Amino acid sequence: MKCKTRDEMAQRLAQDISDGAYVNLGIGIPELVTKYVPNGREFIYHTENGLLGMGPSPEEGKGDHELINAGKRQVTALPGAAYFHHADSFSMIRGGHLDLCVLGALQVASNGDLANWSTGVANAIPAVGGAMDLVAGVKSIYVLTQHCTKNGEPKLVDACTYPLTGCGVVNRIYTDLAVIEVTLKGFQLVELSDGVPYQYVQDRTGAPLLPIKE
């Protein structure tokens, strides 16, 4: 049995992005997607602070403090890039112009509800950024996450217990164990990682997992 590494998860997801897609990548594992663009395809990356055509981090000492991504790290602008203000940037998001957003998750429910911005702990400082706009507006929402939390709790659940980011918004989930589609009937298994048994994944999923369609 071979659970996927973070890089392998990102690589698997990248295979499902079509050529020419406009893509917004969340912070963390989703950023790894840029390393695995399949041959012959081109993706254009959007960062919500105001850049389309985002490129990789600059060489040491060659960056600009005012050319950053949503995670506030320095990036580059590729040939063909464009800068714009925040309302235009979120019109791209909220107006349904972006094809795909890849996000991390605290929990995903079998109806597609997503919780990824707050654990709801009293006293924690709430911070949401653009997550709620992205899930409400982008055409497809893919979640890229470990199947379970560090404590072994399922992240894929019957109903989210954490505060929601959006209702019924997730289309697909890519984990170290499997690829799962969110359907009207619930979690539909699409693919298992090499040698991972169905029951192993079901045991680690907090809601029924429909077997792969023959």
Added chain:
Amino acid sequence: MIDKRVSSVAEAVADVFDGATVMIGGFGEAGSPIELIHALIDQGATNLTVVNNNTGSGEVGLAALIKAKRVANMICSYPRTSNSTVFPELYHNKEINLELVPQGTLAERIRAGGSGIPAFYTPTAVGTPLGEGKELRLFKGRNYVLEHGLTADFALIKGQTADQHGNIVYNKTARNFAPIMAMAGKVTISQAAQVVDLGELDPETIITPGIFVQRVVEVRNPALESTLVAAGETYP
């Protein structure tokens, strides 16, 4: 002759009053008008409502304004940043109020405010804690929440190059909230690394037309928040 240039950052912010709503441009350090913020700290206005995406870092710029207890209310989308300790402390001590707004809703509220639109419907935050208590309306089978436009007494922004009419161009992703805050501020004050003569900016490339800007002040080598924070500097 229209000439919106003022000679110092102190003069630029001299009339900011206690209880004013102040929009401050910037996403993290990119586009943060640090010199204008420091001038506002020196000026002394207090009990402010500040609109910014974040809450600053270290103890310079916006974080220094918050640390000086000039900010009663913060309207922002992401008040957590690495190096941000000032806001969390005051928030936990209940010395500052937070209105948390999704980033796109924040941007749209500012644009709407600056465009004379009192409110609009958006699907963002429907069914979440940030949509609770807001008017819901169904359009074509989908739920939307009502969000209100935001305006401000003052907007402090940072441009790259400006002219005496207040036309502005920006540097890369430092543009972020500045063009829409310029629209939403009754008095918009821009610092710029360079203020050029009329005609030097190509009208085809101007991002913020001067009608949205009331004052321009040249700040030739603006400080960078991360540099100041790394050097352990604090303000004042």
